[in-house]
């Protein structure tokens with residue numbers, strides 16, 4: 490139980506990679522705060538893990554695009570546990586895909602707001618709370634995307650947001666290393682979650698042909714890497730990005 494005694498705060502915890510991360514971190518002994526815009530789905534995440542791993546895990550409603558919603562959630566966590574989380578996973582994310590010639594300004598702004606600004610706000614507010622409480626061992630893991638590294642047709646907004654997440658993570662790691670806060674990104678390839686079920690079959694076939702391992706990833710395969718980055722087995726790793734793509 491490598492994460493026993495650690496409080497973990499996961500955004501986007503109602504689905505896909507965020508939900509799987511809650512399960513894996515709970516398996517490793519962490520107490521889980523599962524936060525999502527969709528509260529009912531976050532409840533389901535917690536109900537499932539509470540049955541299996543009997544601890545006081547909680548679910549909360551959170552909109553990462555809204556600064557006061559984040560303040561409210563952090564306030565609730567401090568009230569409930571008397572301390573801030575020391576494992577923070579930013580998994581909340583959205584896509585609004587379109588070709589650049591047709592991409593609306595609204596869809597550009599919304600994706601940047603949730604994926605990039607949301608990550609910034611969570612990182613800033615959690616890091617301040619950690620420092621205020623005199624804690625000097627914390628790990629923040631931001632979920633980027635391989636699209637942020639190489640781009641992807643139809644995803645100018647999404648790829649830009651995820652490139653931003655990676656560079657934000659790197660920069661924050663430089664600023665916070667001497668406070669005992671490590672920050673790293675995980676860059677998934679194509680992972681089987683509700684986010685990717687909407688990809689048309691033709692596009693899926695093309696993507697598959699670009700994956701040397703010839704299969705899409707499972708959310709647990711991302712969550713296991715997040716668990717490694719969360720715990721002390723990665724104690725000398727900060728500011729890096731780990732690609733989890735089947736070799737894409």
Ligand SMILES: NC(=O)c1ccc[n+]([C@@H]2O[C@H](COP(=O)([O-])OP(=O)(O)OC[C@H]3O[C@@H](n4cnc5c(N)ncnc54)[C@H](O)[C@@H]3O)[C@@H](O)[C@H]2O)c1
Nearest residue numbers: 501503504505506526552553581582634677679680682684
């Ligand atoms: N699935 C993939 O292939 C893939 C690949 C690369 C990166 N990613 C990234 O992984 C992360 C998780 O994706 P997923 O595949 O699990 O997607 P998903 O759609 O299954 O889950 C995303 C979750 O984020 C929540 N969310 C959306 N907007 C929110 C907001 N404003 N505030 C709080 N929660 C919000 C949703 O309600 C949902 O529960 C995302 O950041 C995504 O960009 C996914």
